[in-house]
Amino acid sequence: LLTPDSRFDRWLRGDAHAITEVERAGFALFRGIGCAACHQGVNVGGNLFEKVGIFVTIPNKAAEVLRVPSLRNVAVTAPYFDDGGVATLPEAVRLMAWVQLGRELTASQTGAIVAFLGTLTGSYAGRPLMA
Template sequence: MRWAALLLSGILVLRGPAPQGGMPPLVAAAAELQHPIGILPPPPALDERRRALGERLFADPRLSGDGSRACASCHDLRTNGATSRRRDTGLDGLDLPLNTVTVFNASLNFRLGWEGRARSLAAQIEALLRNPAIMGARPELVLARLSADPSTVAAFREAYGRPPDGEALLDALATFQRSLVTPGSRFDRWLAGEAGAITPEEQAGYALFRGIGCVACHQGANVGGNLFQRHGIFHALAAPEPQVLRVPSLRNVAVTAPYFHDGSAATLEEAVRGMGFAQLNLVLDDAQIASIVAFLRTLTGSYRGTPLTPPP
């Protein structure tokens, strides 16, 4: 896959003087591929009543079996959409097997979760609610709790025209998660034509990111999240299982430490060094790592007008 990234990084050399009538088709296609990373789209138009209900439910501990936690307990929307812990703690008091990924921009991934088992937000939400270690919720118990609250019943009736049921519960949470998009990063502003939005050093980091092959897996508007990949292609990287993972998005990566599926990389510099060696068989020097990290820091966006930050 590395050759594909090298091709993308140099494809504009095909461009030449355009004949009368515009660029030839091949050159026009090449121009469109100038940037394999696209601008993050704004949040989609959503039914505000359902979005608001989903936001309310996202913070509601009644969705967990013992009432001790909500979705927001592990996905802090005030900071980075996750936590700063290597692995969060399950209901059984033990560490969960995988690092908690940020919920921001998750709706733009082609699959959900590290292993990509869910094909839709609703399926992922239902799996997490039922998971005995994460939320441990029995649907009938959750719906009974919600149905006993007149204000919650009224909110469901306003949004769905009926009292709480499983389908409406999942749809409301999924609708809210579709709103968790973080546009406005400096890199997106640069892609949109604001020349001074990123520095020459950051532009050099972007060129290096493309040139060595990182962009073969981390591309598109979400800078990843759109394919599966085996980790440890050339050298071991992090915990050996699971062997194949959904490539994570690098959006907001500068504020979502620790890194990798087991949370074993504490810093972005450590993660870049490890990825270069394990996935590309490259020993990156400190200057190269600093250059790539400088670029990655430009990918931090904003939620409701406030830039994302790492948890305290």
């Protein structure tokens, strides 16, 4: 599945105006706190298997190893996680930070990361993807 030309891709190619300041701050946070240790590479994930619940055990999911999903188009592919149990992206981001990194994000940090993830939405067959 090829969904090229997200705003993030355009920014990486040198279009400085393709993403906003908040989105850039979200990207810095995404790298800085360690999301990118698992969600990495050209698909921002999809190339590792990792435990879910590293810092905080999730009931019924202790030590379960799952494929780290690509976060491309994640803003338009709710609901989240392998069981579709989380309805919104801010909640998915907040939970990830807590269970995988042991971090409690503020609302503005969560918002910045969600804004960054929104820049990963690409086009399919020439049409921008939408929820």
